[in-house]
Amino acid sequence: MEKEIVIHMEGLTKRYGAQTVVDRLSLDVAEGEIFGFLGPNGAGKTTTMLMLLGLTEPTAGTVRVCGFDPARDPLKVKEIIGYLPENVGFYEDMDARQNLRYIARLNRIPDQVSTVRIDRLLDEVDLAKEAHKPVGSYSKGMKQRLGIAEVLIKEPRVVFLDEPTIGLDPDGTNKMLDMICALSRERQMTIFFSSHLLDQVQRISDRIGIMIKGKLVAAGPLAELAQRGLGLEEGEAYTLDQIYMKYFKEG
Amino acid sequence: MHGIFTIYRKEMEDHFGSIRFLLIAALIVMVGVIIASMVGMSMQDELKGVAKPNFVFLLLFTSTGKLFSFTQFIGFLGPLIGIILGFDAVNRERTGRTLSKLVSQPIYRDAIINAKFLAGVTMIAIVMASLVLIISGLGIRLIGVVPGADEVWRLLIYLVLSILYISFWLGAAILFSVVFRSTATSALASLAAWIFLSFFVGLGGSFLADAVAPMQQTADVAQATEAFINNDRVQRIVSFLAPATLYGDATSTILDPLRKTPRSFILMGPLERLSLSRFQNPLPLVQSIVIVAPFMISLIAITFICFGICYMVFMRQEIRST
Ligand SMILES: Nc1ncnc2c1ncn2[C@@H]1O[C@H](COP(=O)(O)OP(=O)(O)OP(=O)(O)O)[C@@H](O)[C@H]1O
């Protein structure tokens, strides 16, 4: 059975002056998929996400998220998506609960419902003990986990995570990746996440897109990319590293 | 609407916990009360053995004691309340990296600006209303005169005017907080605009008037009068761009029904002499309102212009979290 397409991009282009940051990007992501968006610094990953969220306008091309145009129907899109920005910030003088409560209220979640959800989420991201401290005193990893909780509080259909593991230690990275995996497997959320770290993308993604200098140079399941990119036979050993470096050199 | 309400609530909590705001509000309330009570005490002496003159209660607000009157004081320093409430409204969220999160929630972007503005206006209203109430209470005790219905109405209109005036500065400060990414820059820009519009536009107005329509020293009275009127007209048009002038003219009209000129007057000598030197009959309340209405509308209009620019800049702005 064909799964529903939740993220659809066609000929998506973004220019800043003369610089083309995203160049004719066409890509579909299906429901429940984990899509890893891979690319070096400045490739245009964040810009692509901003266009998907309606936070910046595309120069050309179409975007649909669950059938809605983020530029025309921003509220419809924002009701069903969760977004973790690249460097997430919080109201530092409020504690974790107050931060989450604020976001819940902005999403019209009644307080009785959000109270239960906040407790559950804080448990899940392992912050229950620190929940009463002002967020200003949190470490980078704690903030990142709180960011995930904040994304999930509205129970979104699609989740955009911009470099969710940046600045985390190996242990934190592993936990974060496991959490992302669980979201997709247990709650059927569609996950679109960006990273420039190959092994992470490799570990959890169903499909991978490689973007270099604004161009999507490859997209598909890892095995397929390996065959196409390196001309390897099925079953042969490969790593994403090899693929990535190959495309990187070409780009 | 839902978004506005939620943000409004949070902003109100922030304002009440903001030391910066509490300090400036306390300072302004304190100085305002001191000025008015000084005036009240000097009136106490002058009122001895005099039949109750008209509108004596309003003199608490309009008469200059040793330095300046309460209304002049608010005209000068009131804008600071608005600026302090608004100069970092949006760019604080930007530097705190909460803005990109906020705009990716299902709320309209203008709700963010509107809610912040409304919260600021509420704070302004609270400060101004308590200030007027405190002074009125003090006044009743000091001069022993209870304000009549007419005076209460005038005070209420004055209150609305002051809230509008300070809200304009709040709107301007929010505009700067949208345009400038750094809070320090927007604070400086707000202060620069405040100094420019409050102190220089008035001066610039008379310079411009003298250049465009110079007054003439001729024997022909009609010609000289016409030149004078033209000169004044140019000055008025320019001063309509200066909120402080608008506010000053409007407050003196509404609070001082006996006044002959739109310029501030100084309380000198006994009140009897004072009322003799002026029109015998005060302007009726309705007439005062008719005169003040255009000033109010101008104040509202320039606030809306600020908002228009705010929306234009903010609605389509790209918001990155870096
Ligand atoms: N407002 C802007 N004006 C001009 N150029 C911009 C603007 N924003 C981003 N760019 C450029 O767009 C390019 C892509 O930026 P983007 O943030 O999308 O990269 P990225 O893939 O997310 O990189 P990173 O891994 O460092 O986060 C960069 O070269 C950047 O200089």
Ligand SMILES: [Mg+2]
């Ligand atoms: Mg990025």
